[in-house]
Amino acid sequence: MSAARPRLLYVTDLAYQARGRRYCDEDIHLTSRLRDRFDLALCHPLDAVALMDGFDAVVVRNSGPVLGYQREYDAFRARALAAGTRVYNPLTGKADMAGKQYLLDLTDAGYPVIPTIDRAEDLDRLPAAEQYVVKPKLGADSLGLRVVPGSRLAALTAGDILIQPRVEFVHEVSFYFVDDDFQYALYAPDPERRWQLRPYAATAGDLEFARRFIDWNDLGHGIQRVDACRTPDGELLLVELEDLNPYLSLDALQEEARDAFVAAFTASLSRFVQGALSPA
Structure with missing residues (x-):
């Protein structure tokens, strides 16, 4: 539907208990900033099918592991695809959005993956x-x-x-992208503390590695997180490519970097929603 300001249904499970992370804090912060540009409502993933017809786009964010509500998620995908609902991230993702088969496919294709x-x-x-x-x-x-x-x-x-x-590694590092644009990287210096993250200065080689998977997924719009581990010989290997609802660890960033990400996310959403509002 069209309105003076685009209308977003923001799907999140604010009560989800994640080890070492507070999903709700991240989505409270993001939605408080998105309200400057959009009319926005939050809903639990189990309510998305019943509510999504009243919005210009559906934004799936920290909605928790789909494994806990697989039947309802499948119904949401089917309904959105049948109705042509614009979902951000788009439902064409080939990575975690579609399960872990991609790790087999990338292994067979010779990509640098575990x-x-x-x-x-x-x-x-x-x-x-x-x-x-x-x-x-x-x-x-x-x-x-x-x-x-x-x-x-x-x-x-x-x-x-x-x-x-079981791969021996020095640390894990994650690269965060909005659309095809790199935003920031974080790493866990202690392998035993995956979610105690610090900003990481990505090298040109690091970004070349990460972009291979962004290019492979060819998502067009959306947020993606490339998770990798660094082996003792310095090689990066993909752990997973999260393209459904990647947690962003924004609390590990300095304010300037956090603001830059929000600006990129807002601009991406604006472009994405405009596609729904533009005449055919």
Whole structure:
């Protein structure tokens, strides 16, 4: 629908309890800033189908792992696609938005990703390791993740899991993009404290690595987070490409960097919504 100011339905689970993070604080801050440009209402992800027809676009932000409400999320996708509803991030994402299959696809294509298989019979395709990380294909936020010795892999059920070698790494680092534009990077100096993040000065090589995955996903609009680990020899390997509802860790940024991100996010949303309001 058209209005003097664009109308956004902002989907978030303000009560979601995330380990080491407060999702609600981030969305309270973002929506307080977006109100300068948009008429905006917040709703829980379980209410999105019932409410979304009254808005120019739906913004999916910190809505929690879809695994907890898979049936309702599938209904939301189906309804939005059938009705032509503009959803930000767009529902064409090929990464976490569609499950973890992309880790297999990127492994097969030779991208710098932690090598991934989904059958114990293919173990010879992975580097030798004492332990392996096993996680569900539809997992998120470390739900269902296990570390198992190689001797137990043969007993695992094929098809619904991913298997990766447990990689030794120096630190994890995340690169944050709005549309195709790099915004900032954060890293966790202590591998045991994933969400104790500090600003990170990305090198040209780092950004070349991250942009390979942004280009591969070809999302056009939206927020994406490229999560990587740095091995002891300095190589970066993709851990995941979050293109559904990436947490942004804005509280780890200085005010100037946080304001710059909000400005980029607002401008992207404005361009995205304008596409819905422009005559065909």
